[in-house]
Amino acid sequence: MTVRQVVESADVTAKVGDIPSLERLLGSEAALILAVEVGRSRLAKALRQLLDEIRPKALKGEVLVSTMEPGALLAQVQKRLAQQDQPRLRAVYNLTGTVLHTNLGRALLPDQAVQAVVQALSAPANLEFDLQTGHRGDRDDLIEELLCELTGAEAATVVNNNAAAVLLKLNALANRREVVVSRGELVEIGGSFRIPDIMQRAGARLVEVGTTNRTHPADYENALGARSAMLMKVHCSNYAVTGFTRSVSVAEVSEIARRHGLPSAVDLGSGTLVDLTQWGLPKEDTVRETIEAGADIVTFSGDKLLGGPQAGLIVGRADLIRKIKKNPLKRALRVGKLTLAALEPVLALYRSPELLPERLTTLRLLTRPQAQMQLQAERLQEVLQAAVGEAYTVHTAAMFSQIGSGALPVDQLPSYGLVVRHAGSGRSGRALKKLEDGLRQLPRPVVGRITHDAFWLDLRCLEETDEAAFTQQLHEWVA
Secondary structure, three states: OOHHHHHHHHOOEOOHHHOOOHHHHHHOHHHHHHHHHHOHHHHHHHHHHHHHHHHHHHHOOOOEHHHHOHHHHHHHHHHHHHHHHOOOOOOOEEOOOEOOOHHHOOOOOOHHHHHHHHHHHHOOOOOOEOOOOOOEOOOOHHHHHHHHHHHOOOEEEEEOOHHHHHHHHHHHHHOOOEEEEEHHHOOEEEOOEEHHHHHHHOOOEEEEEOOOOEOOHHHHHHHOOOOEEEEEEEOOOOOOOOOOOEOOOHHHHHHHHHHOOOOEEEEEEOOOOOOHHHHOOOOOOOHHHHHHOOOOEEEEEOOOOOOOOOOEEEEEOHHHHHHHHHOOHHHHHOOOHHHHHHHHHHHHHOOOHHHHHHHOHHHHHHOOOHHHHHHHHHHHHHHHHHHHOOOEEEEEEEEEEEEEOOEEEEEEEEEEEEEEEEOOOOOOHHHHHHHHHHHHOOOOOEEOEEEOOEEEEEOOOOOHHHHHHHHHHHHOOOO
């Protein structure tokens, strides 16, 4: 048979009878090898599904004989199985310019926390076992002493996120009673979760005081009555009110609450434990400062400025913490061993604050020098240009990052990165979207942002230890 005859025979439309049987496919050498990797039953199921899809197409004359070879069919199945095995939760390169990106998992854990989680995954641990007495313990004991040391609080507990912390606090201390909050602090936490909604679910009745832009101490005083249970202040996430404004400080609210025999609560949200200004970052009230100002209960997140795992931390007066821990919701909202395993070493880093910029990943990213990122952009510019081709132009440029997750919403960090523009004429929106989609489909997806008619890649979160792998991926990719 000539080469031309072989090609012609390969292009012949297949009939149903040309489709190999499942038994034949499973008996092939390629199938026997693949079955060792994926299991015979799974392979048989995948092959059966593929054959069921092919038969209707063969009846319509839409299948070629060449595609019916066992090797070709097994190659299709192997590709499908590989796609099935691809984890849905995958590592990405965060080049959006938002360090604490909620959709990308917020804070990255330092090495000490990662190793602690690995150990907790692979060995039994004293989660609720007191090694000193040999009796059952309290999982909060693993972190309470450390939290009290760092915040100045009398007691502490932890739940699975800050929304849960607020919910539990309100249900335990203000169920069927009134909580006084300034209108200017009735924030939406994110994902359409709003303070009034959480308060309603907690069984507390919201009493709004003041106006959106101005609240005075007298507004709190005048709202108090026989059903009052708590005065609460809320950190203003994701926005700032400027201009003709007035708010009441934590110290003032706490003093009013104290005079009326009520607890004062503060939801700090991002909940930093150290003064960020020492590293050139904007000022954010610390948990200790809030406790010292008189707050009886403070709630904050573990995976924002704290730089740890997702968690909701509650610190404050010992009698109030005891009441919170006795609430049935505490068990429903409690954290598991992996969260506690990660949280403890992160908190321990704060005992040596001068070492935090080196050891705490979140702070290291927030304090990266712009000059360092500029050099990185210059190294990557030609690599990315070669990858995207002549259809685009790639330039280095100064830009601004943001902290994210509601922390210091109006403050920006000088950064540097790469800006990609469409080189052709006409509208560039479709070309930029194609580029964005292509980078997102890489083995380790690259996530940037389209704005001002360009695709922006902020390098703040691309640490130099990841640069080689990032570059190699670009070398292997064609836009």
